[in-house]
Amino acid sequence: MSAGGKRAREPEPEPAAEEEVDLTPLQREELHAQQERDGILTFPIYYNDGTADSLTKLVQLKAIFCQQLPKMPKEYISRLVLDRRHVSLVCVYSGEIVGGITYRPVKEQQLSEIVFCAVSADHQVQGYGTRIMNQIKEECKRTGIEGMLTYADNHAVGYFRKQGFKKNVIMKRERWQGYLKDYEGATLMECLVDPSIDYLTTRQTADVQREALVKR
Ligand code: COA
DSSP: OOTTSSOOOOOOOOOOOGGGSOOOHHHHHHHHHHHHHHTSEEOOEEOOOSOHHHHHHHHHHHHHHHHHOTTSOHHHHHHHHHSTTOEEEEEEETTEEEEEEEEEEEGGGTEEEEEEEEEOGGGTTSSHHHHHHHHHHHHHHHHTOOEEEEEEOGGGHHHHHHTTOBSSOOSOHHHHTTTSOOOTTOEEEEEEOOTTOOTTSHHHHHHHHHHHHHHO
C-alpha cells in the first residue's frame, strides 16, 4: 500500500525497441525502406577479392552461417563463402552484420544458385530474411539473372516458399543440370525473377492497389 492508501501503481513497461514491436509485413517493409534511406540498413555485396575488408566481412558472415546451420560442416561453409566464384550479399544493421546470403551466379545460364542464407539469432523474425531475399532479387535484375535455384533442407522449405520459391521447377533441366551441386535429401526449389516487379515495395504496391479497389 502507498501512503495514500491506494495500491502502488505498476511501473510503466519499458517501450519496446523499434525492431521488437510486432509490425505487420507492410509496416516492416516501410520501416526497412526508411532505414535504408537513412543508411542504417545496408546490403553490400562482397566476394573474395583478396582485400582485407572483404575477407573480414566474409568471415563475419561465415560465423553466422556456422551458428545457424550447425549441421553443415564448418570447413564446407568456409570453403564456399571464401570461394572466388561465390558472392555474398550481406545485411548490415546499425554497423553490425546480422545476416546474409551466399550464392553462385552462373552468368552464362542467367541463373544463380543460393548456397547459404541466415540471420543471426538476435535478429530473426524481424523481416531481415525477407529483405535479404528481396534485395537479392533486385540484384538479379541488375545483373541479368532470370532465376534462382536452391536445394532446400526440409526445415528451410517453408521459408523459401514464403519468399516465392516453388518446388515445381519451370526452368529447363538442361539449363541448370551440371551447374548445381546435388544435395541428397534436399528439395530443389526455384524462384524466377520478374524484371517488371519492384521487390522492395511489393507490400506497399499491393496496399495502394487494395485501397484503390476499395475506393472504387
Ligand atoms: N520455415 C517456415 N517459415 C519460416 C522459417 C522456416 N524455417 N523461417 C522463417 N519463416 C517465416 C517467418 O515466420 C516469416 O513469416 P511471415 O512473413 O508470415 O511472418 C517469414 O518466414 C520470413 O521471416 P523473416 O523475419 O523475414 O525471416 P528471418 O529474418 O527470421 O530469417 C531465416 C529467416 C530462415 C533466414 C532464419 O530463420 C535463419 O537464419 N534460420 C537458420 C538458417 C536457415 O535455416 N537458413 C535457410 C536455409 S540456408
